Amino acid sequence: MSLKFVERQQLKEKPNIKEVAFGTTFTDYMVSADYNKDDGWHDFKIIPYEPLSLDPSTAVLHYAQTVFEGLKAYKVDGETVLFRPEENFKRLNRSLERLSMPKIDENQALESLIELLKIEKDWVPNGKGEALYIRPVVFATSKSINVLPSSEYKFLIILSPVGGLFSQDGLGTTKIYTEDKYVRAVRGGVGEAKFGGNYASSMLAQEYANEKGYSQVLWLDGVEQQYLEEVGAMNIFFVKNGELYTPKLNGSILPGVTRKSIIEFARDRGYTVHEDRIHIDDFKKGLEDGSVTEVFGAGTAAVVAPVSHLNIHGEELKVGDGEVGPVAKEIYDTLTGIQTKRVEDKFNWVKEVK
Numbered sequence: 001m002s003l004k005f006v007e008r009q010q011l012k013e014k015p016n017i018k019e020v021a022f023g024t025t026f027t028d029y030m031v032s033a034d035y036n037k038d039d040g041w042h043d044f045k046i047i048p049y050e051p052l053s054l055d056p057s058t059a060v061l062h063y064a065q066t067v068f069e070g071l072k073a074y075k076v077d078g079e080t081v082l083f084r085p086e087e088n089f090k091r092l093n094r095s096l097e098r099l100s101m102p103k104i105d106e107n108q109a110l111e112s113l114i115e116l117l118k119i120e121k122d123w124v125p126n127g128k129g130e131a132l133y134i135r136p137v138v139f140a141t142s143k144s145i146n147v148l149p150s151s152e153y154k155f156l157i158i159l160s161p162v163g164g165l166f167s168q169d170g171l172g173t174t175k176i177y178t179e180d181k182y183v184r185a186v187r188g189g190v191g192e193a194k195f196g197g198n199y200a201s202s203m204l205a206q207e208y209a210n211e212k213g214y215s216q217v218l219w220l221d222g223v224e225q226q227y228l229e230e231v232g233a234m235n236i237f238f239v240k241n242g243e244l245y246t247p248k249l250n251g252s253i254l255p256g257v258t259r260k261s262i263i264e265f266a267r268d269r270g271y272t273v274h275e276d277r278i279h280i281d282d283f284k285k286g287l288e289d290g291s292v293t294e295v296f297g298a299g300t301a302a303v304v305a306p307v308s309h310l311n312i313h314g315e316e317l318k319v320g321d322g323e324v325g326p327v328a329k330e331i332y333d334t335l336t337g338i339q340t341k342r343v344e345d346k347f348n349w350v351k352e353v354k
């Protein structure tokens with residue numbers, strides 16, 4: 001693949017990864033491509049990371065046609081690797097379709113990412129829990145405030161070095177608050193798309209949860225407000241009588257690559273994994289009678305986020321002994337082990353950048 005490359009005059013100084021806040025530092029270059037009706041997606045190139053100039057009427061600013069992805073590159077024995085990146089570009093296309101935006105060639109998008117990562121290889125950190133976070137984003141660029149799908153779009157891939165989310169030894173615990181008033185998504189809506197508006201509309205509940213001393217929101221379904229959906233921007237799992245449970249995909253739950261990977265390898269290891277509709281009262285009963293021993297979120301950013309306490313309908317419940325449980329630990333060690341090639345990659349999930 002021959003991508004146009006615009007070199008920058010001066011490279012940035014690399015920051016101390018231990019000191020940067022998540023998602024605030026970006027590398028020297030980015031991928032850029034444009035779409036219009038006549039040419040389709042075109043002009044894929046690697047250019048210096050720099051501000052954009054937008055007309056005040058730019059469609060995305062008004063009607064929010066914007067979808068994104070999130071994945072990570074890891075450094076293993078001096079090589080850059082990706083974890084199931086094809087899944088992210090497939091999902092990007094499903095999100096684009098849902099928002100009436102033009103689909104992009106998945107191979108071309110992935111190839112452009114790989115070219116970018118080759119150039120930026122010195123930005124991939126190699127400490128424990130550290131990675132280069134990859135953010136593809138597509139947004140509407142027509143200069144028009146007419147309420148119509150935009151006729152022009154831009155695709156960018158930007159890169160941000162990130163440290164471990166929790167302490168040095170990998171896993172910490174979080175406290176979550178069950179949201180009874182607001183919902184994240186409804187069936188038939190856009191919950192299963194990685195659509196910017198989903199995150200804008202979730203921030204108020206997140207703020208309330210934070211004020212009450214909780215770090216994440218447990219979202220219930222948007223119709224009956226009775227069934228478990230997600231925790232923050234992660235999928236949720238729990239362990240009950242030694243078996244794994246996660247809400248069944250229903251159109252309002254974001255289909256996580258981490259979720260899918262956990263289900264696949266846990267089944268391979270002999271775990272029974274249930275994808276069910278899970279009523280909050282049944283879940284609460286399980287916490288009270290001790291049959292639910294672990295609860296954790298799952299997503300690219302944290303990989304696994306064990307929950308120590310849950311507030312359900314105003315009552316705070318402790319999960320097990322409030323510590324990181326053995327299943328969460330096993331899943332974390334296995335997934336991060338595969339990602340860093342310390343554990344056999346029997347499913348062929350790791351893709352080398354070369």
Ligand SMILES: *Cc1c(COP(=O)(O)O)cnc(C)c1O
Pocket residue numbers: 070194230232233234235254255256257258259298299300301
């Ligand atoms: C991105 C995301 C997830 C997790 O998806 P991964 O592919 O595992 O990172 C879960 N829920 C929401 C709402 C998300 O945005």
